Amino acid sequence: MPRPPCTNWHSYSALADWALVRITGPKEADGERRVAVTPKIARRLIESGHSVVVESGLGEAAGFPDRAYLDEGVVVSADPLEGADLILVVGPPPPALAARIREGAALVGFLDPFAADDLIKTLRDRRITAFAMEAIPRTTLAQSMDALSSQASAAGYHAVLLAATATPRFFPMMITAAGTIPPVRLLVLGAGVAGLQAIATARRLGAVVSAYDIRPQVQEQIESLGARFIAAPVDESAAAATGYAKELGDETQRRQQAALAEFVAESDVVITTAQIPGRPAPLLISREMVEQMSPSSVIVDVAAAAGGNCEVTRPGEDVVHEGVLVMGPTDLAGRVAVDASQMYARNVAAFVERITGDEAEFSCDLEDEIVAGACITHEGRVMHPVTRRALEAGQ
């Protein structure tokens, strides 16, 4: 039975007589191994009545060859944007790709809306309805779509494995005929999703773990994972009304560094994960603090992409400073691309189901707080207040 024609805001489609959404996964920018559409998720979307097209080679680096997509009924194409209604991506599409998305189509992915750069202007001017996964409200109702959490979890896990292979020490205590080796002392700074996963992973590997966060309410979660909570209070209300940490003033930041210095100095491994949404990462470890650490210590700065929590960090590089290895990986989740993609694709599919619905038609229902929260551009306007302000400030 043919479906009735699409009647809502999105009515154009290569299959316009059918209420069928043509969903596309184009190749990501260089260096991104994750995908937004896995074969399994493609099957789920097809069963909901959509058609799914992916670019040939999309999933190769994530362990999903073209054959795996074809087996699930996906069309594999050299030009997946042709006729695409809904484009699903992991990272912001390169400008050349964004410029080829047809007017009126929709885009879903991590779009870096705080940067409010040329991509946002292109999306606005081309009347593309863009939804940023990082702008989805962090509410219980939206938990299945919370890609920030799923990817932070992957990053926190892998950061500890990086440290474990980079440190010249054993993580667990070793009792051997050649003597007893004490466990590694590992410090986690920032105990959000990534930090808590780092604590859990390090504990499983046998490290003795301490952790700190500016939000005192995380003490219980840290302790429930078997780590010691470090109280290094700063005399400023740290949590904003949203539950997120606030940016600190320079003087408060210096006091925080002074309070943390002794804990950093006595650690063999430090994993830093502190972030403030839309702002540069707070500086928790100064150059002098690195110099107080034992040579052969390791710092993995999970916040490197946002500038880093350590003054020595260089995003995307490993630096040795006075014998201390400071790692600034910016692709941690991508290094566990199979599982990170599986989680991300599930988050995206849950959001697609919210903006499509039972009849597999689009709707951009701005009365829906999740849809409205994630919507960055729509019908030629910038909808997201933070993005709008950033754009105005930059003009």
Ligand SMILES: NC(=O)c1ccc[n+]([C@@H]2O[C@H](COP(=O)([O-])OP(=O)(O)OC[C@H]3O[C@@H](n4cnc5c(N)ncnc54)[C@H](O)[C@@H]3O)[C@@H](O)[C@H]2O)c1
């Ligand atoms: N479904 C939900 O309701 C849901 C899901 C995930 C997260 N959240 C909430 O979102 C908030 C942020 O979580 P996230 O994991 O994305 O965090 P994040 O990645 O934004 O930041 C990581 C951690 O860094 C900490 N931090 C920031 N500045 C700091 C500083 N100067 N010193 C030390 N620590 C600092 C933050 O408090 C946070 O715990 C939390 O309140 C969390 O409970 C809610």
